[in-house]
Amino acid sequence: MLIRRSSAVAVLVLVVALMEAGCAKPAPPTPALSTVPITDFKSVAGKWGGLVRGLPPRGSSRDEDFVDVEIKPDGTYDFGIFRTVGVFGGTGKLTIEDGRLTLKTERGSSTLVLLEGNGRRILRANAVMANGLRLSSDLTPLR
Numbered sequence: 298m299l300i301r302r303s304s305a306v307a308v309l310v311l312v313v314a315l316m317e318a319g320c321a322k323p324a325p326p327t328p329a330l331s332t333v334p335i336t337d338f339k340s341v342a343g344k345w346g347g348l349v350r351g352l353p354p355r356g357s358s359r360d361e362d363f364v365d366v367e368i369k370p371d372g373t374y375d376f377g378i379f380r381t382v383g384v385f386g387g388t389g390k391l392t393i394e395d396g397r398l399t400l401k402t403e404r405g406s407s408t409l410v411l412l413e414g415n416g417r418r419i420l421r422a423n424a425v426m427a428n429g430l431r432l433s434s435d436l437t438p439l440r
Contacts, residue, residue: 330412330419334396338372341398341411345420345436349378352432364422364434374400403427409436 335341349362366376368391377386391398391409398409398420405426412419420436 330414330417332396333411333413335393335398335409335411336396338368338391338393339370341409341420342368342370344439346439347422347434347436350433351430352378364436365439366420366422366436368398405430 344365344367346363346365349364352362362378364376364378366374368374372391372393373388374391375386375388387402387404389400389402391400393399396410398407400407405424407422407424409420409422412421418438422432422434422436424432426432
């Protein structure tokens with residue numbers, strides 16, 4: 298009987314907690330980011346960086362896989378992906394197609410879209426490597 302009574306009290310406490318949570322003010326929504334067409338390289342020139350998603354795991358965590366990209370006003374770029382096993386990088390020339398940055402090499406292709414809102418800028422990068430591996434990153438300006 299004691300077990301049933303304590304179980305009933307626990308259920309009652311849970312129900313009350315859920316009801317109070319339902320009546321609480323919801324968290325304000327995260328401001329939406331809007332896609333902004335890229336019309337020239339100067340508008341996105343500078344250093345950008347962010348975590349890379351999609352790399353094969355090295356161990357217990359992939360949080361240390363960071364990409365650093367510098368876009369120059371003429372559309373050339375230089376990038377590096379920093380991992381505990383070493384650095385992977387390259388250089389090349391971007392193109393602008395349909396308001397997006399694109400690049401194609403023998404190692405794969407990438408598309409970068411500019412998102413802006415509430416004082417934030419993000420270059421959302423999606424890549425497909427020649428071996429089919431898909432990578433993505435939300436790059437933010439580095440100061």
